[in-house]
Amino acid sequence: xxxxxxxxxxxxxxxxxxxxxxxxxxxxxxxxxxxxxxxxxxxxxxxxxxxxxxxxxxxxxxxxxxxxxxxxxxxxxxxxxxxxxxxxxxxxxxxxxxxxxxxxxxxx
Amino acid sequence: xxxxxxxxxxxxxxxxxxxxxxxxxxxxxxxxxxxxxxxxxxxxxxxxxxxxxxxxxxxxxxxxxxxxxxxxxxxxxxxxxxxxxxxxxxxxxxxxxxxxxxxxxxxxxxxxxxxxxxxxxxxx
Numbered sequence: 001x002x003x004x005x006x007x008x009x010x011x012x013x014x015x016x017x018x019x020x021x022x023x024x025x026x027x028x029x030x031x032x033x034x035x036x037x038x039x040x041x042x043x044x045x046x047x048x049x050x051x052x053x054x055x056x057x058x059x060x061x062x063x064x065x066x067x068x069x070x071x072x073x074x075x076x077x078x079x080x081x082x083x084x085x086x087x088x089x090x091x092x093x094x095x096x097x098x099x100x101x102x103x104x105x106x107x108x
Numbered sequence: 109x110x111x112x113x114x115x116x117x118x119x120x121x122x123x124x125x126x127x128x129x130x131x132x133x134x135x136x137x138x139x140x141x142x143x144x145x146x147x148x149x150x151x152x153x154x155x156x157x158x159x160x161x162x163x164x165x166x167x168x169x170x171x172x173x174x175x176x177x178x179x180x181x182x183x184x185x186x187x188x189x190x191x192x193x194x195x196x197x198x199x200x201x202x203x204x205x206x207x208x209x210x211x212x213x214x215x216x217x218x219x220x221x222x223x224x225x226x227x228x229x230x231x232x
Contacts, residue, residue: 031211033218035153042202043153045220049211054220086153088219096168097143097217099153 003091004032004100011106012077020072020103022087030090032070034063037102038083046085047072074105082107110135112203112223120197120230126190130203130223137161137179141206142186143219144177146199154199158206159186193230200225 004024012018022032033048047053047063060075070089074081087100116128130142144156157167159177167175176189186203204219 029215031214031216033216035219042222042225043219044222045218048216048218049214052216052218088153088155088217090215090217096166097155097158099145099155102152 003098004087004089006085006087006100006103008101009104009106011108012074013108014079015076017073017075018077018105020074020085020087020105022070022072022089022100023068024089024092024098024100025068026090026092026094026098027065027068027070029094032063032065032087032089034061034072035086035088036081036083037086043086077105077107079107081105110205110221112205112221114201114203114223114226116201116226116228118227118229120193120228121232122194122230123192126188126193126197126201126228126230128188128201128203128226128228130186130188132184132186132205135205136181137184137186138181141208142179143204143206144186144188145202145204145219145222147202147225148196148199156188156190156201195230198228198230200227 034046035043037043064071084102086102091098111133113131138161141158143158159165174191178187202225204222208217
């Protein structure tokens with residue numbers, strides 16, 4: 001089992017806001033990064049920390065963190081945002097890397 | 109623009125060794141860390157390990173006894189070997205560049221970019 005826990009699925013109406021959460025003790029010490037994976041494609045880096053997005057990622061994607069929970073928020077979700085989203089950070093020892101189990105986002 | 113391309117046999121027999129190569133273009137591998145990540149069919153992502161261009165490695169404890177990563181700076185590529193494979197090792201294998209930074213005392217890391225991935229099936 002993963003040391004980072006994500007809800008398996010979440011849905012959002014087109015144009016509305018959705019928050020995807022990632023929980024784990026290691027998040028108290030280490031920042032999370034987030035990845036979007038569309039069906040049949042490789043994961044794509046979306047954000048790390050609050051606003052550290054690579055070029056090409058829209059600013060409707062934002063990150064936050066509080067205590068043992070990291071969050072990815074999509075403000076004004078678009079149809080093309082429908083995908084699996086994975087969080088990533090260190091494990092509780094800090095020595096290794098772990099992924100959350102992923103959250104499937106459906107845009108209605 | 110950095111591009112990564114995985115290659116290797118798509119079919120490996122049980123108990124044999126899975127060998128993959130990640131060719132890096134547009135950037136020298138002689139900086140940053142490089143990683144292997146896999147995804148079993150219909151499942152989530154699993155980190156296999158990281159390697160620095162100097163050869164320093166860090167492996168997933170659950171795979172450490174079977175994994176070897178290496179770098180070839182002359183070819184600008186990174187390699188993965190996974191020994192004694194079973195059907196449970198059937199997965200899409202990705203390579204990715206791993207970046208690390210310290211921001212206001214907090215360690216941050218991220219994988220970017222990723223290769224397109226290569227499916228490896230373990231079957232007799």
